Amino acid sequence: MLVLSRRPGEHIAIGENVVVRVLSVKGDTIQLGIEAPRHIAVHRGEIRAQIIAAMEAARASAADPAAMKRLLESRRKDS
Amino acid sequence: MRVEHPLAKGAVVPEAELWDFPEGLIGVPDLHKFAFVPIANADPFLLMCSADNPAFALVVAPPGALLSDYALELSAQDLQALGSFDADDARILATVILPAAGDRPPQLNLRGPIILAPRTRRGVQRVSHEESHGTIELFGGASAGASCSS
Numbered sequence: 001m002l003v004l005s006r007r008p009g010e011h012i013a014i015g016e017n018v019v020v021r022v023l024s025v026k027g028d029t030i031q032l033g034i035e036a037p038r039h040i041a042v043h044r045g046e047i048r049a050q051i052i053a054a055m056e057a058a059r060a061s062a063a064d065p066a067a068m069k070r071l072l073e074s075r076r077k078d079s
Numbered sequence: 080m081r082v083e084h085p086l087a088k089g090a091v092v093p094e095a096e097l098w099d100f101p102e103g104l105i106g107v108p109d110l111h112k113f114a115f116v117p118i119a120n121a122d123p124f125l126l127m128c129s130a131d132n133p134a135f136a137l138v139v140a141p142p143g144a145l146l147s148d149y150a151l152e153l154s155a156q157d158l159q160a161l162g163s164f165d166a167d168d169a170r171i172l173a174t175v176i177l178p179a180a181g182d183r184p185p186q187l188n189l190r191g192p193i194i195l196a197p198r199t200r201r202g203v204q205r206v207s208h209e210e211s212h213g214t215i216e217l218f219g220g221a222s223a224g225a226s227c228s229s
Contacts, residue, residue, distance in 0.1 A: 038156045043206050051191035051206065052106035054214060058137040058174040058188065062126070065085045067177030068138065071185045071217075072121060074178060078218035 080114055084136045086126045087116045097130050098195060100202045102160065105191055110135060113202065115172075115195075124175065127193075139172040142189060145217060151192055151207060160203045161196035170195040176214075184216040 004012060011021040018040065021033040034042050061067050080092045092114040100111050112130035123144040129135035142149040153166045161169065172193040176186040189212035195202045 038159075041206070047190065047206055047208075048105065050214075051188070054176065054186075054188040054191065055104065055106060055137070055174055057176045057186075059135065061175075061177035061179065062084075062086070062137045064177065064179070067179065068086055068118065068121060068124075070178040070180070071124070071138075071175070074184055074218040 080128075080130050082114060082116055082126070082128050082136075083133060084116075084126055084128060086118050086136075086138070087128065088119065090114075090116045092116065092130075096200075098200050098202045100204070102203055104193075104204045105206070107135070115139070125172070127172070127174075138175040138177060139193060140175050140187065141171060142173045142187060142192070143171065145187065146215075149189070151194075151209070151212075153194065157194055157203060157205060158196075161194065161201045162199035165198075168196055168198055170197065175217075184218055186214050186216055188214045190214065 006012060006022045008022050008024050011019050013019055017037050019035040021035070023031040023033050025031075036042055080094065080097065082090045082092060097112045097114055100113060102108065103110050110129045110131045114128045114130060116126045116128060118124050118126055118138070124138055124140045127137055127139045142151075151171055153169060158166060158169075172195065174188045174191065174193070176188070178185050189209075190207055191204055192207055192212075193202060193204050
């Protein structure tokens, strides 16, 4: 892993089109500004991890032949 | 493509009816072709199956059919990725975590909606930054995240 030290106002260039700028540092919070082409998705890491975990849980649950029956039973009880 | 998953009961999906996901899915960027197969007696739930990896399948559902107050605003970037510039055409699906044994209710993940453009048969998965779009429990279960109003 490349490790760089930056001060507020300084930036890091990634390739030709991505710039990560340090906007401010307050306590243990660093505010970053990210400039990237529209086709590059930029998300908080924990949100992406949450979606991947939910996708894996959905995939694992779909492999259980009885799970869909349980869903339909939940719906029947709720209606 | 013949779908061997038990929920699809051997359904055959013609090549022309597959959906193209140029970017793949979040965390699964290498899968690009998917079929959406109705599950018998389980409308509006669908089985989303990969044509690239037959072992990859999960259940999805349109949040708007299950939640009265669901809304998702599509960006120009979304529409561009779909090759469609008419947001009214788009169909939105969310992944479903089916219930394990016990009393835990099924869950719907609103954080990573799947957006389909029927005209181009393209799909993308996006991150919803809407604060209320978390994972919610269906059919009377308590919310696992925030409420789903928007």
